[in-house]
Amino acid sequence: MGPAGDAALAIALDDVRAAAQRLRGVAHRTPLLRSRTLDALTGASVQLKAENLQRGGAFKFRGAYNALTAMNAEVRARGVCAVSSGNHAGAVALAARLHGTRAVILMPADAPVLKRAATVGYGAEVITFDRYRDDREALARELAAARGLTLVHPYDNPLVMAGQGTVALELLQETAVDVLLVPVGGGGLISGVATVAAALSAATDVIGVEPEASDDLVRSLRAGERVRVTVGPTIADGQQTPIPGALTWPVIARRVSRAVTVSDAQIREAMRFAFERAKLVLEPSGASALAALLAGVVSVPGARVGVILSGGNIGAAGFSTLMG
Amino acid sequence: MGPAGDAALAIALDDVRAAAQRLRGVAHRTPLLRSRTLDALTGASVQLKAENLQRGGAFKFRGAYNALTAMNAEVRARGVCAVSSGNHAGAVALAARLHGTRAVILMPADAPVLKRAATVGYGAEVITFDRYRDDREALARELAAARGLTLVHPYDNPLVMAGQGTVALELLQETAVDVLLVPVGGGGLISGVATVAAALSAATDVIGVEPEASDDLVRSLRAGERVRVTVGPTIADGQQTPIPGALTWPVIARRVSRAVTVSDAQIREAMRFAFERAKLVLEPSGASALAALLAGVVSVPGARVGVILSGGNIGAAGFSTLMG
DSSP: OOHHHHHTSSOOHHHHHHHHHHHTTTSOOOOEEOOHHHHHHHTSEEEEEEGGGSGGGBTHHHHHHHHHHHSOHHHHHTOEEEEOSSHHHHHHHHHHHHTTOOEEEEEETTSOHHHHHHHHHTTOEEEEEOTTTSOHHHHHHHHHHHHTOEEOOSSSSHHHHHHHHHHHHHHHHHOOOSEEEEEOSSSHHHHHHHHHHHHHOTTOEEEEEEEGGGOHHHHHHHHTSOOOOOOOOOSOGGGOOSSOOTTHHHHHHHHOOEEEEEOHHHHHHHHHHIIIIIOBOOOTGGGHHHHHHHTTSSOOTTOEEEEEEOBOOOOHHHHHHHHO | OOHHHHHTSSOOHHHHHHHHHHHTTTSOOOOEEOOHHHHHHHTSEEEEEEGGGSGGGBTHHHHHHHHHHHSOHHHHHTOEEEEOSSHHHHHHHHHHHHTTOOEEEEEETTSOHHHHHHHHHTTOEEEEEOTTTSOHHHHHHHHHHHHTOEEOOSSSSHHHHHHHHHHHHHHHHHOOOSEEEEEOSSSHHHHHHHHHHHHHOTTOEEEEEEEGGGOHHHHHHHHTSOOOOOOOOOSOGGGOOSSOOTTHHHHHHHHOOEEEEEOHHHHHHHHHHIIIIIOBOOOTGGGHHHHHHHTTSSOOTTOEEEEEEOBOOOOHHHHHHHHO
16 A cells, blocks of 8 residues: 555554643653563563553553543533443543543443442443443443433544554654564554554564454454454453454554464463562453563564553452462 | 761762662662552652562662672672572572672571572572571571672661662652651661662651561660560561661661551552552562551651652462452
């Protein structure tokens, strides 16, 4: 594809730069951490971008805050809504509170307890639905229409994608990487990250990492088109999306070299490694990119590797159960 | 006391500055992290100095590396030894490896598994002793004499004290604080920190935090002289020292305004808070200063508070047991 192809994509570098301006002084500039043990184990030079230390405990705050900030003030004042089982819920709730507006979040009844508590804690109204029986998109549309709220999609929203891309902007400002490992759910993070990498560091391979139970990106890249999968059970609750987003997919198809999968056991080992060696708390989805590196799913001897640790929202009890 | 009193102290600001030079590019400059939840809970503006993210998982690396670096090269080449149940053991082992020399560490047989494994992992020889029956000081002297090793004391060593003080140098370069909460064992960290605070930020109150089971500093400050206590059982394995050090005490007596104690239950809650809200792994001793703040043992509404999170060396299994 030529420039016309690029122009058809939902976001470009300037959108991410604009997001970075909006996030300045509000989102944390999260640290880039090293682990010599990790370097020794992988033969690579690894930099960990600790988005588990972001406000709200995950990168999701970047996209949500960018979307709310860019919104027309009157529209925003009427309130926002979102559908999410987890980190996007908390992120929208927090962004709404910072903007002094209300948030109503549709969460599945089986959403992780800590994530629901965080969302309520940020002042949002939470409405639960049945993950298996209810049509979440229809519920969201009805809710938005009935209450005059603006829906903030967790990934298929250019402002959300651009906000997530600021992770890569920070990372590439501080270090050069040959490979960048990025957890993938609906593709909001990786589409933003890959947009930045393509513009600022074209030689960097951006690799998506999914749980085996939800390998829609691997299959889509192989097929050259969006493929819908049946999501199986996985501990990676933040990555249970059946198909790449309509807006994220074209960006990913153009900018991402490949995607790989990791098992729940590999994710668990990465969480344990992060805990014991890096002293960092990662939730399963937040550890998936690290898992790909640690398990050797991606082999990168001699390379400079960036790994996005995308979130850390898990309770001490839940963690203990997973490690037991 | 006048300047004559200061001159009699084991360390001054220049010693800490010299340590910072030696540590440059070797020790991590650990991040200063914020938690809005913590600010809201305490009514203060809190900055967390994350020394759990230091090399070796604790601030101890600073002092050990400073001591080995300043050592005569021939002396260092013959090897070093230390007595420690935990983080100082790993720190000396790591510093020795970086200097290409050998380390022999005396560890009690009941030292935490992860800490012993880390010490061995860094290439040190570990000799175990019985915490209750053996005279560790005598053992260490015999070992040093028999093998020509130089003993690196965990806190009563000016180079160790100065190295630990670099924690405060970094903290005060980045932010101003009214109160600085510091975990206390033998006093190496707080003596270095208080030396820096006295020189660069005289209005800052440096407050020591001990486990209830080992309140020697609280009693010593009250008595105006070193008081020896019988150490009771506590989860804070890094703070089980019966008496302030001979070299650390004069510095502490002159520079530290007060000390407080926290219970094991308060430490456990601080570890849980760090895990769930700050996404940080803290070992019990590493969480004691945070515990004092969270439990309201130190009440600081409106103040700018620095908290040193001194270490994070605990296994996932051990953590799960403590949280259970």
